[in-house]
Amino acid sequence: MVTADNGEMIYGDTVPTIGYTVSGWKNGQGDAFLVGVIVTTNANPTSNVGTYYSTMAAGGQLSGAAFGNYTLDHVDGSFAVTPRALTVTASDAVKTYGDTASLTGFTTTGLVNGDSVAAVSEKSLGADAEADAGSYDIVAGGATGTGLSNYDINYENGTLTVDKAALTVTADSGSMIYGDAVPMIGYAVSGWKNGQNGSLLSGVVVTTDATSSSDVGTGYSTAASGGALSGAAAGNYDISYKDGSMAIQRRAITVAANAGAKTYGDLGLLTYTVGGMGLANGDRLSGRLESDGQAMLANVGSYAVTQGSLTDAFNRNYAISYRANTLAVTPRPITLTADDAVKQLGTPAGVLGWQITAGNLVDGGASLNGDPASRGAPSSATVGTYAITAGSLTDAENPNYAITFVPGKLEVLPVMAP
Numbered sequence: 204m205v206t207a208d209n210g211e212m213i214y215g216d217t218v219p220t221i222g223y224t225v226s227g228w229k230n231g232q233g234d235a236f237l238v239g240v241i242v243t244t245n246a247n248p249t250s251n252v253g254t255y256y257s258t259m260a261a262g263g264q265l266s267g268a269a270f271g272n273y274t275l276d277h278v279d280g281s282f283a284v285t286p287r288a289l290t291v292t293a294s295d296a297v298k299t300y301g302d303t304a305s306l307t308g309f310t311t312t313g314l315v316n317g318d319s320v321a322a323v324s325e326k327s328l329g330a331d332a333e334a335d336a337g338s339y340d341i342v343a344g345g346a347t348g349t350g351l352s353n354y355d356i357n358y359e360n361g362t363l364t365v366d367k368a369a370l371t372v373t374a375d376s377g378s379m380i381y382g383d384a385v386p387m388i389g390y391a392v393s394g395w396k397n398g399q400n401g402s403l404l405s406g407v408v409v410t411t412d413a414t415s416s417s418d419v420g421t422g423y424s425t426a427a428s429g430g431a432l433s434g435a436a437a438g439n440y441d442i443s444y445k446d447g448s449m450a451i452q453r454r455a456i457t458v459a460a461n462a463g464a465k466t467y468g469d470l471g472l473l474t475y476t477v478g479g480m481g482l483a484n485g486d487r488l489s490g491r492l493e494s495d496g497q498a499m500l501a502n503v504g505s506y507a508v509t510q511g512s513l514t515d516a517f518n519r520n521y522a523i524s525y526r527a528n529t530l531a532v533t534p535r536p537i538t539l540t541a542d543d544a545v546k547q548l549g550t551p552a553g554v555l556g557w558q559i560t561a562g563n564l565v566d567g568g569a570s571l572n573g574d575p576a577s578r579g580a581p582s583s584a585t586v587g588t589y590a591i592t593a594g595s596l597t598d599a600e601n602p603n604y605a606i607t608f609v610p611g612k613l614e615v616l617p618v619m620a621p
Contacts, residue, residue: 229272240260294310299366307322369394371393372404372443374426377450378451380451426446428444459477471496539596541556544614592610
């Protein structure tokens with residue numbers, strides 16, 4: 204009797220080699236007289252965990268004295284597929300005190316055969332908004348997915364780190380008149396969590412680098428320092444400090460732009476008059492007024508004169524009140540003289556030329572819009588002398604110029620007899 208050995212394998216592993224045992228030998232004979240027995244199983248690497256699989260012995264040839272003297276009977280054995288070890292580890296996470304944590308991350312080790320873990324239930328004592336700053340275990344469990352009945356699942360904890368919340372103490376900004384005593388300065392606090400408020404912070408001190416003898420300016424600051432947290436806030440915040448600003452009030456003056464005018468193609472000059480409390484200590488203002496009309500190529504028209512760089516930023520001891528005005532750009536005078544021309548009867552005149560005889564075009568410009576015209580220009584014009592006029596070469600077509608056009612003459616000559 205050839206009996207297949209019992210066997211087992213871990214889910215997902217390669218099927219092992221399975222042996223067999225032989226019983227019923229006579230006359231001192233043994234397994235050496237039997238060869239060619241094959242043992243198989245109906246389990247494979249993708250078989251689910253269970254004990255309902257079999258091992259089957261088949262084949263075999265007898266030799267020597269045993270040949271022809273035995274009938275081979277084959278007896279099946281049993282085969283078990285045992286669970287595979289699967290480790291599910293909760294991913295580490297970080298949150299800030301006062302926030303709630305959404306815990307969903309995890310990693311797996313040991314999955315085979317395309318099996319997967321779709322979701323894992325995770326919880327931590329640090330997940331709530333009220334949890335104090337520190338480190339907490341993330342406990343995983345309840346994995347769901349495909350093929351998980353074939354595993355012994357081991358869950359490993361992750362770590363949830365609750366960082367301290369950022370609490371910002373900002374010194375209030377203030378102002379004072381030159382020579383006065385420095386006033387009391389307050390502060391504001393931002394970043395409170397869980398309904399907490401300033402009652403849990405005490406001992407903050409605010410100072411300034413401005414004094415009663417400081418010069419006029421806004422380059423001074425206020426600074427907060429110190430402070431102790433108490434109650435539920437203790438240990439749950441990192442305190443940072445933000446400076447405020449301190450201003451010494453300036454001398455009030457007015458700057459009134461004067462009305463200006465320039466010709467197209469020239470550079471504009473802008474002037475102003477100082478009023479109000481007036482300049483002190485022989486000061487001169489820094490900066491200059493600005494206008495789009497100042498540019499050499501600014502088109503004819505009226506342009507606003509703006510404060511430009513003539514501002515408080517460049518004149519630290521003054522508070523400037525600005526009064527705007529305008530800069531007028533007027534057309535540039537230019538004289539054009541038509542070129543005299545000749546043509547034969549029955550032909551068109553072509554392009555009629557001209558020259559600049561007074562003034563100039565701006566920025567090296569080589570042309571104006573429009574062309575001269577003449578009644579003698581068409582091929583139908585009869586023999587004679589015709590005036591060359593400005594035609595479309597006008598101020599309307601060239602609004603940046605005041606054009607004076609000096610006419611020329613076009614002579615239409617008769618055709619010579621052959």
